[in-house]
Amino acid sequence: MxxxxxxxxxxxxxxxxxxxxxxxxxxxxxxxxxxxxxxxxxxxxxxxxxxxxxxxxxxxxxxxxxxxxxxxxxxxxxxxxxxxxxxxxxxxxxxxxxxxxxxxxxxxxxxxxxxxxxxxxxxxxxxxxxxxxxxxxxxxxxCLPRISGQLEKLKATDYQEDYTVHWHDLDFNQHLNNTLYIQWMLDPVPAAVLAERQLAFLDIEYRAEGQLADALQSEVQEIEPGAYCHRIFRPADGKVLANAYTRWQY
Amino acid sequence: MxxxxxxxxxxxxxxxxxxxxxxxxxxxxxxxxxxxxxxxxxxxxxxxxxxxxxxxxxxxxxxxxxxxxxxxxxxxxxxxxxxxxxxxxxxxxxxxxxxxxxxxxxxxxxxxxxxxxxxxxxxxxxxxxxxxxxxxxxxxxxCLPRISGQLEKLKATDYQEDYTVHWHDLDFNQHLNNTLYIQWMLDPVPAAVLAERQLAFLDIEYRAEGQLADALQSEVQEIEPGAYCHRIFRPADGKVLANAYTRWQY
Known part of the structure; x- marks a missing residue:
């Protein structure tokens, strides 16, 4: 160590x-x-x-x-x-x-x-x-190596799920729990992929905090087989709360 | 013990x-x-x-x-x-x-x-x-004593939150995780109650399983100060998935 x-x-x-x-x-x-x-x-x-x-x-x-x-x-x-x-x-x-x-x-x-x-x-x-x-x-x-540079942005929405931030989604600091960003970003990926493949790599960029009662969209674009762009978007003010990229094992 | x-x-x-x-x-x-x-x-x-x-x-x-x-x-x-x-x-x-x-x-x-x-x-x-x-x-x-008999049913909706069952809401048996019923039933209770009072007693009756992609309503009625009826309802087939009663400390 x-x-x-x-x-x-x-x-x-x-x-x-x-x-x-x-x-x-x-x-x-x-x-x-x-x-x-x-x-x-x-x-x-x-x-x-x-x-x-x-x-x-x-x-x-x-x-x-x-x-x-x-x-x-x-x-x-x-x-x-x-x-x-x-x-x-x-x-x-x-x-x-x-x-x-x-x-x-x-x-x-x-x-x-x-x-x-x-x-x-x-x-x-x-x-x-x-x-x-x-x-x-x-x-x-x-220490671990780091990837710097911009994440590729989502350009089209292949899959989407909608969310409202509820009380029990908040952390002790009263913001949307940051581990729920990851959960909500993965949810729209087709169930067959979630069930049968394994996520190999995730890169997430947090940009804004989610608040109680926010209406959010979790959008996913398949950019190549087994690789996806993700974002969490708040239509009310047009803000992107987070971007992510995932790669899955075949 | x-x-x-x-x-x-x-x-x-x-x-x-x-x-x-x-x-x-x-x-x-x-x-x-x-x-x-x-x-x-x-x-x-x-x-x-x-x-x-x-x-x-x-x-x-x-x-x-x-x-x-x-x-x-x-x-x-x-x-x-x-x-x-x-x-x-x-x-x-x-x-x-x-x-x-x-x-x-x-x-x-x-x-x-x-x-x-x-x-x-x-x-x-x-x-x-x-x-x-x-x-x-x-x-x-x-063993612990048990309350039998019917739970009082919700007659009007004072507070409501809507949900869709997403992939990560499922348990290993592919049904809506039964502990999420409790979480979703408590979410619509006013934030001031959730933040400042403590739940003293919860009685929940499970009636049907939730499935992936189900659209559900979590409804709450305040039946007296500090006591609520709750239900989780699926409008698509009119089914009540669960009823509950909660009492909160003042």
């Missing part, structure tokens, strides 16, 4: 509400567990939502790439490692490694976050007590 | 995706963990969905009463006990006790299940190998 005292490691078992009809963990369920590990990590090191609240700043997830090697089965024990992986200009990086207890890789994820000023709703520069963590982070070459 | 070798006990910690803005576990999240414990219990004793599949029978939840004393906080360790609590004619009973690790009661739940013949979709009489478990179940007087 990486060389940092900021590493957080936790064991989980795949629960019944996390699996599909093939008894494999779903990708939204896997992303929820990664978020859970990240939250425990920031609580542990004193950089959580609640630690930052008095400073009027908050972490916002802006991009996440998830590479899936194999989806684990019901009751399978899995282990998640996560750590802050350095700063890139105003952005903070975080990595996730998901593996079996024997060390077989299951999934990896590189994520990018920014600090938002909760009064102005604008990007905030990381204050000194946040930047000070940089010294304790692992060397760059031990 | 009750006197039976069929008892299953498991410890959990409240996760970030299980809490609301008050940092308290939501009732849908609590009901999901109870279902999880029930599934592990039937796997352990050899009566799970997968054990019954070759016999063309399956468990169907028909009613559940949940009494909530206190909702636990983020990261709070909780313990769930569950066991089969006897037969009542063709119905099988199951109890849940949720408590802190020091034994402080958090919630209790009495549930009722029936066996369905998966070929005819009708109620099946429990076969001998299922009835044989009766000898190992706890004495009736150790």
């Amino acid at each position: 990486v060389d940092t005292d900021l590493l957080y490691t936790q064991d989980y078992r795949v629960r019944a509400y996390e699996i599909d009809a093939q008894q494999r963990m779903t990708v939204p369920a896997l992303s929820r567990l990664m978020q859970e590990a990240a939250l425990q990590n920031v609580i542990q090191i004193g950089m959580s939502y609640w630690d930052l609240e008095p400073h009027h700043i908050s972490w916002v997830l802006t991009r996440q790439q998830i590479e899936v090697k194999r989806l684990p089965d019901l009751n399978e024990p899995i282990r998640i490692h996560t750590y802050p992986a350095g700063f890139l200009r105003a952005f903070a990086l975080r990595d996730f490694w998901v593996e079996t207890q024997e060390g077989e890789p299951i999934a990896q994820s590189a994520s990018t976050w920014l600090l938002m000023d909760t009064r102005t709703r604008r990007m905030a520069n990381p204050p000194d007590f946040v930047l000070a963590f940089n010294e304790r982070m692992p060397p760059r070459e031990q | 009750v006197d039976t070798d069929l008892l299953y006990t498991q410890d959990y910690r409240v996760r970030a995706y299980e809490i609301d803005a008050q940092q308290r576990m939501t009732v849908p999240a609590l009901s999901r963990l109870m279902q999880e414990a029930a599934l592990q219990n039937v796997i352990q004793i050899g009566m799970s969905y997968w054990d019954l599949e070759p016999h063309h029978i399956s468990w169907v939840l028909t009613r559940q009463q949940i009494e909530v004393k206190r909702l636990p906080d983020l990261n709070e360790p909780i313990r769930i006990h569950t066991y089969p609590a006897g037969f009542l004619r063709a119905f099988a009973l199951r109890d849940f006790w949720v408590e802190t690790q020091e034994g402080e009661p958090i919630a209790q739940s009495a549930s009722t299940w029936l066996l369905m013949d998966t070929r005819t979709r009708r109620m099946a009489n429990p076969p001998d190998f299922v009835l044989a478990f009766n000898e190992r179940m706890p004495p009736r007087e150790q």
